Amino acid sequence: MKRCLLRTALYSLALALTLTGCATKYDYANYRAHFPRSILVLPPLNETTDVKATYGYLSTVTSPIAEMGYYVYPVVVADHFFKENGMPTPGEMHQAPPKKIYEIMGADAVLYITLKQYGSKYQVISSKTAVEAQCKLVDTRTEVLLWEGKVMAEEGSGGGLIGAVLSQVLNQATDHAHDVAGIANLQYTVEGKGLLYGPLSPKYQNQ
Amino acid sequence: MIRLALLLPVLALLSGCGTPPKYAWGHYEQMIYTAYRAPDKAPTERQIEVFEKDYQKARSENKPVPPGFHAYLGYLYFDLGKADEARREFETEKANFPESAVFMDRLLANLSKKGQEVKQ
Numbered sequence: 001m002k003r004c005l006l007r008t009a010l011y012s013l014a015l016a017l018t019l020t021g022c023a024t025k026y027d028y029a030n031y032r033a034h035f036p037r038s039i040l041v042l043p044p045l046n047e048t049t050d051v052k053a054t055y056g057y058l059s060t061v062t063s064p065i066a067e068m069g070y071y072v073y074p075v076v077v078a079d080h081f082f083k084e085n086g087m088p089t090p091g092e093m094h095q096a097p098p099k100k101i102y103e104i105m106g107a108d109a110v111l112y113i114t115l116k117q118y119g120s121k122y123q124v125i126s127s128k129t130a131v132e133a134q135c136k137l138v139d140t141r142t143e144v145l146l147w148e149g150k151v152m153a154e155e156g157s158g159g160g161l162i163g164a165v166l167s168q169v170l171n172q173a174t175d176h177a178h179d180v181a182g183i184a185n186l187q188y189t190v191e192g193k194g195l196l197y198g199p200l201s202p203k204y205q206n207q
Numbered sequence: 208m209i210r211l212a213l214l215l216p217v218l219a220l221l222s223g224c225g226t227p228p229k230y231a232w233g234h235y236e237q238m239i240y241t242a243y244r245a246p247d248k249a250p251t252e253r254q255i256e257v258f259e260k261d262y263q264k265a266r267s268e269n270k271p272v273p274p275g276f277h278a279y280l281g282y283l284y285f286d287l288g289k290a291d292e293a294r295r296e297f298e299t300e301k302a303n304f305p306e307s308a309v310f311m312d313r314l315l316a317n318l319s320k321k322g323q324e325v326k327q
Binding site: 037038052055056058059060062063066067070071072073074075076077078080104105106107108175178200201 | 237274
């Protein structure tokens with residue numbers, strides 16, 4: 001428990017440092033004009049070398065977005081639905097016309113994710129695990145871009161004091177990237193940069 | 208230990224000062240991860256068993272299960288050929304989240320079609 005807490009604390013510090021660097025606020029005009037209630041998250045495009053990235057990341061993304069107050073379609077059911085309808089890969093799913101997705105599933109918006117980093121790199125004296133996902137939220141009826149952003153988190157070892165502590169702490173973890181993805185996903189909630197709170201959230205009215 | 212004490216406020220700030228989650232997540236995302244990563248460790252029957260337990264627990268705590276939960280459970284029942292249970296779950300998803308209606312109606316229609324194919 002203590003180990004878990006320490007790990008989260010260290011991640012949070014790293015995240016805080018990342019976030020303080022960028023102060024420009026996102027322009028939410030389109031978002032507010034086509035405010036979605038329901039979001040379909042498609043399996044991410046994978047631009048990393050880790051074949052596990054697409055579904056490793058997909059399995060982390062429902063909770064942060066649903067907790068923000070959106071109906072999030074069941075990711076596995078949707079994935080199989082596309083596969084059974086002649087779109088076996090994320091690449092093909094991302095090509096499906098948004099209007100068609102609205103017709104067939106009723107989704108107000110689609111979240112398109114591209115994974116830029118997912119996994120660990122081992123160097124001579126250090127290693128790092130990074131997750132970086134670029135995201136676009138698109139209105140299905142008009143195809144207007146509602147939001148785009150990036151979520152990212154990095155965990156390293158061999159980089160000084162924090163790194164040394166982290167490498168000890170994380171040695172037993174089986175899939176670092178999956179854990180790091182959970183930390184990266186906190187960035188969906190960052191005010192002025194992330195998603196807005198949705199209609200199913202009590203925070204929807206006052207933002 | 209002192210360093211940990213200094214970091215805790217940062218953690219509290221970022222995690223929304225301990226706002227409890229809206230939904231009872233149970234094993235929903237964890238199971239999805241396992242099912243893709245190591246399917247042999249998450250056979251359909253086992254997943255159903257785990258999710259039914261999660262659902263009972265959520266009910267006893269008076270907490271809603273997350274969006275997609277009943278739809279996925281219905282899909283798992285469908286996978287085992289249990290059409291009545293699948294129908295029940297898709298209907299529950301639709302009742303809890305009207306946003307899902309279009310998709311659930313489509314899955315329900317597919318179920319009926321499948322049922323007729325079997326009868327013929």
